[in-house]
Amino acid sequence: MWMCISLRAPCANGTLRGLQVSRRCWRQQQPLAIKIARLSTASAVEGLDALSTSKRILYEQEQNRQRSLSDPEGFWMEAQRAIDWVQPPTRALDLPSDPAQLHKAVWFPDGKLNVCYNALDRHVAGGRANQTALIYDSPVTGVVRRYTYTELLHRAIQAATMLRRNGVRKGDRVLLYMGAVPEAIVTMLACARLGAMHSVVFGGFASAELAKRIDDCHPRVIVASSCGVEGIGKCVPYKPLLDAALKICKHLPQKIVVLQRPQLPATLNPGEESWQDAVDAIDDSALYSACEPVASNDPLYILYTSGTTGAPKGVVRPSGGHAVVLQYTMERMYACAPGQVYWAASDLGWILGHSYICYGPLLNGSTTVLYEGKPVDTPDPSAFYRVMAEHNVTTFFTAPTALMILRREDPHGAYRDQYDLSHVKAMFLAGERCLPEIQRWWLRHISGNANVNGAIQPITTPVRNVVSDNWWQTETGSPLTGIQVGLSEDGSKLPPIKYGSAGLPVQGVDLRILRIKDEFDEDSVVDANPEEAVPGEIGNIVVKLPLPPGIMNTLWNDEERFFTAYFRRFPGYYDTGDTGMVDSDGYVHILSRADDIINVAAHRISTGSIEEVVVEHPEIAEACVVARPHSIKGSVPVVIAVCKHHCQHVTKRQICEDLVTSIRDRVGPFVSLYPQNVVFVSRLPKTRSGKVLRKMIRSMIVYIMHNPTYSSSNCPIPTPATIEEEAVKYEVWDSVREWSAANPSSK
Structure with missing residues (x-):
């Protein structure tokens, strides 16, 4: 095996401009070429060796995870004691005899419980009868109850x-x-x-x-x-x-x-x-x-995953395992003790609303906030800060998109400065990958600490104003990765925050990165011999079976689809559908969905690695990147950008040139971003949970390329059922048409 690693010179802020890794290996005299996309500074390169150069600390979070993998029976039997069972389980895990059915493992198989009793009755009986359980805050109706x-x-x-x-x-x-x-x-x-x-x-x-x-x-x-x-x-x-x-x-x-x-x-x-x-x-x-009373594996609810076509997937959540994991994570991950206030700014229709507006805080004996409003316009950008201050919120949870909106509307903290948020212990982000610049801005904004730079942010003592990304899915029901802020009040005993990463794997999660292979069609082919990627290499993110408690145990009325969608492609693993990498310190970097990897002249590039450079431009409020077909290179990126309000039209040409220069310098010239492939829009189309509808934008670009004479304002692309505001779709469509007409060479 031969390996060469070359690092470019450090930037002025101490980060590295690029990482180039090439590797050649031979197995059974058959060459295998491994292509590793170059990543931008914030996601993978910043601080690559910042932790590795000193003695590695085995933090309590990782100690717990290792124990949960080596002794799942002992670990989870301890965790389940926090739940009141009608019939306590006598064992933690029931594995099927057939290894091919490992995805059907059952947690706490002989246990019986009632989740509502655990969320309400036991607290009333246990001394919390007069404690506030739910705060309903609705600025759109002027009601707080x-x-x-x-x-x-x-x-x-x-x-x-x-x-x-x-x-x-x-x-x-x-x-x-x-x-x-x-x-x-x-x-x-x-x-x-x-x-x-x-x-x-x-x-x-x-x-x-x-x-x-x-x-x-x-x-x-x-x-x-x-x-x-x-x-x-x-x-x-x-x-x-x-x-x-x-x-x-x-x-x-x-x-x-x-x-x-x-x-x-x-x-x-x-x-x-x-x-x-x-x-x-x-x-x-x-x-x-x-x-x-219900059995531990009996379903608590059905939650349909979003989609634009075909039959919806009804994720079924098992009652017992879900209750145990939510109880476990409330204090350890989210640092919210019984009696404290937890606010997840989400809709109840998303998994965050199920897990951490309704069930998690109530199972824990905390106070949960149900907010009916938006980050801005209800009535202004002070809405989030007011709720945190007025209700003495300990832990706050939102989507990175909300922060981008606030950054656009209140970049200098004029609204933030009106409120005392010193009591806020931790703030968590999920839903989409949080770009490093957005995470830094929010930390500076919230904490008042202007010295938030570099790649790594140590957690202070006592723990206050932590801003941590974590990663999970509708299917999992609780985090797969993150920083478990609640394990200590001593910040030195907690893993530091790495900007651009989603933290470290958590209890029960045996996370792996599997190499992307050109010869496999990811939609239909089984990879019977998956290969693990090396640290820093982008690949498919999977979790080795058996999965931890609380993850879906089937799809409603569709057992076959349950297997083929999540477990067929990589036997023995749960296929998350996301791509990313694990760095040399064990931090997980979620880069994009598998279909958001752009293949430019045989270089695989994550759209996320381009986006995080784009949003660092002082005139860009938010952006997304999609692929468009190219006759020679296969695909090239298109940047869809929203300018800050003060940006003037005359500056947009300069912005395009700046972005091209930055991408070439920070990611690499092979990205092939051209000035004419920057499209300016007034708003990005999003779901109600704040996810950008990249697939819809990509479909618009492909359609207009294949139908260059189509000039109607009636967009032919179907409207996703989950879109928050349909008008934004037509705004983007008009911008794409104008861009295409103005740049015939881009066709």
């Missing part, structure tokens, strides 16, 4: 009684079509109380997509809101969308209950009932207070 554990329990029992009266029993499904309102959490808990499965669909979801989910899960009852309030004075009628969905459904529910919101009440059809009449009016003497 608090519920104690006693009050939230009473509401959950009322909702369970309503469901019971309408025939809901253990194993039945209840579909929720609501916004960020307390009644949604109440209904979720009521379902768990009865052993029924809830399936939360975003309020305002398109009728056709809603109908697919109704027909897939066959809900006995649908609970909906009359409308959603998505801005000050802006209402979206939900009930007409539900009515339209039911007209095309093959399955019809037995009952529909509608929460009448005063902003836009709905007209009810015969047989439908308002929440106010069906739930609020239930007399205490008629309440059904029992909790239904």
